[in-house]
Amino acid sequence: MTVSAQRKQDMIQMEYASGFLKALYSEKVYTQETYNYSGVTCYIFKGTTDAGSAEKLVAFKAALTSVVEFGFTPPPVMRVYCMSSGNVQNRVFTRDPGWNAIYYITLGPTTCTPSSVASISNSVHPGFTKGHVTCIHELGHVLHAARLGENFLAVNAEGGCTGAPSGANAVQVSGYAGGAKKEFVAETFAGMVIGRTYSAEVMKEYRLYNGPEVG
Numbered sequence: 211m212t213v214s215a216q217r218k219q220d221m222i223q224m225e226y227a228s229g230f231l232k233a234l235y236s237e238k239v240y241t242q243e244t245y246n247y248s249g250v251t252c253y254i255f256k257g258t259t260d261a262g263s264a265e266k267l268v269a270f271k272a273a274l275t276s277v278v279e280f281g282f283t284p285p286p287v288m289r290v291y292c293m294s295s296g297n298v299q300n301r302v303f304t305r306d307p308g309w310n311a312i313y314y315i316t317l318g319p320t321t322c323t324p325s326s327v328a329s330i331s332n333s334v335h336p337g338f339t340k341g342h343v344t345c346i347h348e349l350g351h352v353l354h355a356a357r358l359g360e361n362f363l364a365v366n367a368e369g370g371c372t373g374a375p376s377g378a379n380a381v382q383v384s385g386y387a388g389g390a391k392k393e394f395v396a397e398t399f400a401g402m403v404i405g406r407t408y409s410a411e412v413m414k415e416y417r418l419y420n421g422p423e424v425g
């Protein structure tokens with residue numbers, strides 16, 4: 211399938227302009243560093259008002275290590291942004307204004323701080339901090355987007371990944387997994403990486419949405 215030109219423009223406006231740029235401009239000044247790990251180059255931008263950026267980067271690096279050690283292959287270049295504004299979500303952006311593939315992760319104030327969201331990152335796992343699991347979840351979105359290409363953002367089209375998953379399967383993963391197919395995939399991915407195993411039905415649905423595979 212192909213994504214229509216109008217749909218691309220709508221997504222660029224909604225995702226990049228209203229989402230990423232708004233988050234980006236929430237910090238006036240960034241300090242930058244580069245992190246290389248296992249063939250992956252991460253350009254890291256730390257908002258100077260974000261007192262939590264050091265803790266977030268510990269969590270992100272731990273997550274990248276966990277994902278690679280599990281056997282997944284992330285895209286070769288990513289960007290990670292640390293922001294303090296309450297408006298910034300933990301979120302992945304996958305297309306730039308020219309519709310080129312990008313893998314930008316924004317980390318807001320809830321990356322390392324538990325909240326009431328019924329997600330895997332907010333449940334307790336010995337050996338894993340909240341931030342570690344949050345970043346594994348976000349890397350799940352990155353790998354899913356890399357696998358699906360522009361269909362990651364397609365709507366109402368065969369091969370797209372929008373709408374809600376099966377409730378009977380999502381409930382086996384987490385409450386948050388039930389909200390959207392993309393979240394079902396990222397939550398299942400995070401669960402797998404931290405050592406959970408899932409039923410054949412859950413894994414069948416994960417593969418139906420082209421969830422990331424080891425390799």
Ligand SMILES: [Zn+2]
Nearest residue numbers: 347351393396
């Ligand atoms: Zn998510």
